[in-house]
Amino acid sequence: MRRTSSSLALALGLILVTLASHCYGQLSVGYYKGKCWDHNVEEIIFNVVKAKFAKDPTIVAGLIRLQFHDCIVRGCDASVLLDGPKTEKTANPNLSLRGFDVVDAAKIAVEKICPGVVSCADVLTIAARSSVFLAGGKWYYVETGRRDGLVSRQSEALANLPSEYMPVRDALHLFASRGLSKEDFVVLLGGHSVGSTHCDNFKHRLYNFHNTGKPDARMHTGMLYALKKICPKKGGSNSKVYFKHNPRNHYRIDNGFYKHLLVNQAILEIDANIASSPLTNSIVKNLAYSPDYFRNRFGPAMVNMGRIGVLTGNQGQIRRSCSRVG
Ligand code: HEM
Structure with missing residues (x-):
């Protein structure tokens, strides 16, 4: 039943995208309509993902994170996709990014039917939206019309x-500087309801929270014990831990993440912090209590x-291959 209604939502979404015409600056929903004959660019990318x-x-987690890491640095200009010495890709937090191969495959698929038209920044945006939907999230219309940047710096x-x-x-300050609200941030x-960390x-x-020589007192005791087993004091730094505590649904995007935060089962410090900070705690609670609130707002x-910081008009370029300028 759920599968039928999801497929219906997807089909409707892909059809409606050709009719809808909301604009934000020079970005618009359905920007590629009519630019690749009668091909549906968003559908082609969806099928690759x-x-x-x-x-x-x-992979859904990899692609969602990839869009975030692209947009927060230099705007959503696909700068994170560029290869080369000292590019963004080579920065330590980006070494664990995943999904470059999927973006490349989607770009190749659209280049085949429509060369030089669809930017890598848009391919990534559409791939991330496809991921949210495949992970059980609600379909949303993406704005497109971005162009690709020429610069990428570690x-x-x-x-x-x-x-x-x-x-x-x-963190709120950082997000606000990119035009994102407190609610957007939370x-x-x-x-972080999908995917994993190390x-x-x-x-x-687990061992020395802010030089106290003790664990973070906010952490659930059972979870602390379990995590210590996976991450011993010495070694194991690269062992993988899924954000979702149930390994069978670690790719489902939902408000379970916020429920875990409220019972001290956050894994990353930033996640624990949004639950305990008076600045964000009430939003976390609302998201935990209402699955629809999260579903409709993500x-x-x-x-x-x-x-964030999109290039449009004559700025930047449309790359032919996402990993290099030109
Ligand atoms: C203050 C903000 C944030 C911080 C400090 C942060 C930090 C992190 C860290 C440390 C990881 C684990 C990386 C690893 O061990 O491989 C991670 C993973 C992830 N992050 Fe964030 N993050 C933030 C915001 C976001 C946002 C805004 C999104 C999405 C819109 C996001 C999506 C993800 C996803 C999906 C993963 C899992 C990736 C995978 O499984 O490959 N993060 N994040």
């Missing part, structure tokens, strides 16, 4: 990517994120 998802459902990624130790106040962190990103919470927050 879906084929990958069938083999590896965890130093900018290091300076702009948020750290997991960041106080909530600083809702977007719901991206011990070295939260080990300090897509619009992704759209807002997709507006």
